[in-house]
Amino acid sequence: MGMKFQIDDACWLGDDGWFHRGTIRIANDRIAKLESDYASDAPSGDEIVVPGLIDAHVHLREPGQAYKEGIANGTVAALKGGATTVLDMPNNRPPIATRALFEQKRALFARKSRVNYGLFWQTTDGGAPAPETAAGAKIYMAQSSSLPAIGNADALARIFRVQDLVVVHAEDEREFFHGVEKSFPHRGKLSHHLRRPRAAVSAALKSIETALRKTPAKARPRLVVAHCGTVDEIEWVRKMKRAGYDVWAETCPHYFLLTEEDYLRRGAALQVNPPLRTEEDRAAIFEAVKNGGIDFVSTDHAPHAPAEKAGENPPSGIAGLEWLGPILLTLAKRGEISWKRYLEISGQNAARCFGIEARGGIRAGDWADLAFVAFGKAAKGVREKIATRAKFRPYEEFDFAARVRATMVNGQIAWSNGRARSGVRGREVFA
Ligand SMILES: [Zn+2]
Incomplete structure (x- = not known):
């Protein structure tokens, strides 16, 4: 797409299993560069980015x-x-x-x-x-x-x-x-x-x-x-x-x-x-x-x-x-x-x-497939609408402590705050 942008002050789960705080730079559907200011073994806040x-x-x-x-x-x-x-x-x-x-x-x-x-x-x-x-x-x-x-x-x-x-x-x-x-x-x-x-x-x-x-x-x-x-x-x-x-x-x-x-x-x-x-x-x-x-x-x-x-x-x-x-x-x-x-x-x-290449991690060069996650209060008390046509919550008795706020597919926000963006399409991974 030729689009370039950055996510500032992000806390992402790196491929090393550590949480990094810094900047995620995205260009041409992919993660171009990761600028980590510091790393810790636990999330440093209530919002994280995961693959x-x-x-x-x-x-x-x-x-x-x-x-x-x-x-x-x-x-x-x-x-x-x-x-x-x-x-x-x-x-x-x-x-x-x-x-x-x-x-x-x-x-x-x-x-x-x-x-x-x-x-x-x-x-x-x-x-x-x-x-x-x-x-x-x-x-x-x-x-x-x-x-x-x-x-x-x-x-x-x-x-x-x-x-x-x-x-x-x-x-x-x-x-x-x-x-x-x-x-x-x-x-x-x-x-x-x-x-x-x-x-x-x-x-x-x-x-x-x-x-x-x-x-x-x-x-x-x-x-x-x-x-x-x-x-x-x-x-x-x-x-x-x-x-x-x-x-x-x-x-x-x-x-x-x-x-x-x-x-x-x-x-x-x-x-x-x-x-x-x-x-x-x-x-x-x-x-x-x-x-x-x-x-x-x-x-x-x-x-x-x-x-x-x-x-x-x-x-x-x-x-x-x-x-x-x-x-x-x-x-x-x-x-x-x-x-x-x-x-x-x-x-x-x-x-x-x-054999799915360049997906499943947050690494420079990978496709920018990201989930933006909220913990704690932000994850609770949200009246979520069921997306599946099955209209049933199999895990309603599970005590959820995390919620996905937005999801990015190949560098494009495809879903955020309960709504899918029209026009965003995924790619075939084995083509
Ligand atoms: Zn099956």
């Missing part, structure tokens, strides 16, 4: 089900949550498993997305490798679109040979329970978390491991276990990493803030795949978020229309994009995670994993 977050797992439902969210509206939710890059999943209607559909979806994002973006490719057994411009390939071991689930280790191994990077939904649907149990709540049906037992997770991990071992080391893809929600996944990823496999772990705020008890109490609104689990699982995920074991936190933003959630057969999914930054920032501000760790799980690691 725009990278949410590596969202479902904006367009094309096909834009009434549930849509790219324009979903990326407003992203900006409200401080996220400046999203990676969108391919289980659209129809699923993004052909070149033509992939290109159509790219064109839609180019026109509508208010944040930077990358798109996933949906794998099929025998299907083509993900396009060069894709974030990676998504494998569903439980059906999530019109395409069948990838069932067994042989099918996985065939896919592993073809793809460079796979994100796996690790629940083996053959382990799901389809019976009806009258003694359970929720309209006489077995509760969601019991219909999808954790045995489905361990079965999936077993198949993945078999398939990885079967695949020659050179042909193995990088593998991300999506939305980890159990102790089993944390232990498995740790074991595989130790054995030298290129395996990464993602989780979402609901897996370390909520449990199956919350689901039983609050009902269909908290019905999600994979389901919320026990307090022991939640505590293990939280521990891995704090101290390692989880590589990055995404939202798995999966909105549904309120009427659908209130219906006889509610669909699974939680919309969380607009609370991602506020949750992680609150944890760091309270000292539950270090600021260095905050940087890793909110963007740095996802950028490394997916």
Whole structure:
């Protein structure tokens, strides 16, 4: 754009995990120069600047089900949550498993997305490798679109040979329970978390491991276990990493803030795949978020229309994009995670994993993707409007201590004080 400006007297979270006070100079969509007057290990005031977050797992439902969210509206939710890059999943209607559909979806994002973006490719057994411009390939071991689930280790191994990077939904649907149990709540049906037992997770991990071992080391893809929600996944990823496999772990705020008890109490609104689990699982995920074991936190933003959630057969999914930054920032501000760790799980690691260049940090030469954050009084007592069309606050019982006041995408303020600026569009990060 050729625009040059500066942010004076800013307190930004540097790549070294320290807070710097000084001037951020921006030129041509990028951070041109950082002039740090002094640095400290904690914020020196109630307002800070952090790197725009990278949410590596969202479902904006367009094309096909834009009434549930849509790219324009979903990326407003992203900006409200401080996220400046999203990676969108391919289980659209129809699923993004052909070149033509992939290109159509790219064109839609180019026109509508208010944040930077990358798109996933949906794998099929025998299907083509993900396009060069894709974030990676998504494998569903439980059906999530019109395409069948990838069932067994042989099918996985065939896919592993073809793809460079796979994100796996690790629940083996053959382990799901389809019976009806009258003694359970929720309209006489077995509760969601019991219909999808954790045995489905361990079965999936077993198949993945078999398939990885079967695949020659050179042909193995990088593998991300999506939305980890159990102790089993944390232990498995740790074991595989130790054995030298290129395996990464993602989780979402609901897996370390909520449990199956919350689901039983609050009902269909908290019905999600994979389901919320026990307090022991939640505590293990939280521990891995704090101290390692989880590589990055995404939202798995999966909105549904309120009427659908209130219906006889509610669909699974939680919309969380607009609370991602506020949750992680609150944890760091309270000292539950270090600021260095905050940087890793909110963007740095996802950028490394997916090969997103010059984003996820505040460094000279990077794209100017920034979130302007307020703590303390400025964060409280704000009557916020829900951005997502899901119109539901999954984290209403969380004690927020941080709020995003404004979000900058490639050097342009894209959102501030509750309003998105018209005309600001993100860039495709793998183009
Ligand atoms: Zn998902």
